Amino acid sequence: MPLVEVNGVTKAYYTSRRKDWARIVLDDVTLRFEDNEFVCLIGPSGCGKTTLLNLMAGFERPTAGEILYKGEKVTAPSPERGVVFQEYSLFPWMSVLDNVRFALGSKDLPEKDKDNIARRALAMVNLADSADQRPNLLSGGMKQRVAVARLLAMDPDLWLMDEPFSSLDEQTRKKLDSDILNIWRVKRRTIVFVTHSVDEALHLATRIILFSQSPGQVIREWNIPAAMSRDPTTSEMIAIKKEITDAMPACACADVRPIEIRM
Ligand SMILES: Nc1ncnc2c1ncn2[C@@H]1O[C@H](COP(=O)(O)OP(=O)(O)O)[C@@H](O)[C@H]1O
Numbered sequence: 001m002p003l004v005e006v007n008g009v010t011k012a013y014y015t016s017r018r019k020d021w022a023r024i025v026l027d028d029v030t031l032r033f034e035d036n037e038f039v040c041l042i043g044p045s046g047c048g049k050t051t052l053l054n055l056m057a058g059f060e061r062p063t064a065g066e067i068l069y070k071g072e073k074v075t076a077p078s079p080e081r082g083v084v085f086q087e088y089s090l091f092p093w094m095s096v097l098d099n100v101r102f103a104l105g106s107k108d109l110p111e112k113d114k115d116n117i118a119r120r121a122l123a124m125v126n127l128a129d130s131a132d133q134r135p136n137l138l139s140g141g142m143k144q145r146v147a148v149a150r151l152l153a154m155d156p157d158l159w160l161m162d163e164p165f166s167s168l169d170e171q172t173r174k175k176l177d178s179d180i181l182n183i184w185r186v187k188r189r190t191i192v193f194v195t196h197s198v199d200e201a202l203h204l205a206t207r208i209i210l211f212s213q214s215p216g217q218v219i220r221e222w223n224i225p226a227a228m229s230r231d232p233t234t235s236e237m238i239a240i241k242k243e244i245t246d247a248m249p250a251c252a253c254a255d256v257r258p259i260e261i262r263m
């Protein structure tokens with residue numbers, strides 16, 4: 001059984017002007033995500049990538065279709081499905097360590113164990129020395145590392161990452177990409193990672209899914225076996241990059257049309 005099944009999912013938001021019209025954000029999307037995959041979602045901004053992650057996380061519900069996680073319908077968020085957002089989502093009044101410990105709130109563990117798990121997670125992202133600092137003292141890259149440490153501590157089966165490093169400078173982003181790849185290799189979890197960078201997707205993914213302009217539909221997928229070299233100068237990687245950039249739609253165009261919505 002796939003870890004996640006996205007079955008004919010459409011998501012629409014009502015427009016404020018006409019009550020019976022809606023903006024279609026995702027249009028009949030069907031996808032499967034298997035255990036241990038590292039899937040990158042790419043596509044023009046506004047095509048519904050964040051919306052799809054929010055649906056998979058359980059923050060939102062599809063307008064039509066359904067999402068199954070381990071065969072069960074997703075109806076609410078769960079600690080089995082962890083999210084790293086694009087913008088820093090740390091509590092500014094808590095120390096770095098407490099931000100990570102907070103993610104373990106729902107787990108029935110002694111405080112001492114939570115402390116150990118959080119410290120181990122911070123060590124894995126090279127932030128052991130910053131445990132007692134407040135987030136406002138950290139650089140952007142360090143804040144995103146804390147967000148990654150939070151997921152490491154929670155240890156969800158599914159990691160949903162929404163352009164987690166796109167606001168960082170190139171060098172920091174590359175370093176964090178390598179770190180996330182190492183973590184994925186060690187932990188063998190399933191990662192669904194949104195990026196607008198074809199190069200980042202080629203570096204990370206075992207599968208790349210390209211979305212159309214809005215309303216988001218899957219245009220095409222590329223499988224990149226884990227064993228294949230990620231060296232961007234190899235003829236294989238150059239060929240895949242050309243295929244992706246040639247297939248990439250230019251911009252996201254709004255699609256607003258009448259829709260019958262069954263809630
Ligand atoms: N809560 C909402 N209400 C209305 N429109 C929304 C809402 N969330 C997202 N949208 C719209 O859905 C479209 C897709 O958004 P999003 O999923 O964020 O795209 P992407 O992540 O691919 O850039 C955008 O046009 C956005 O304005």
Ligand SMILES: [Mg+2]
Nearest residue numbers: 049050051162
């Ligand atoms: Mg987005």
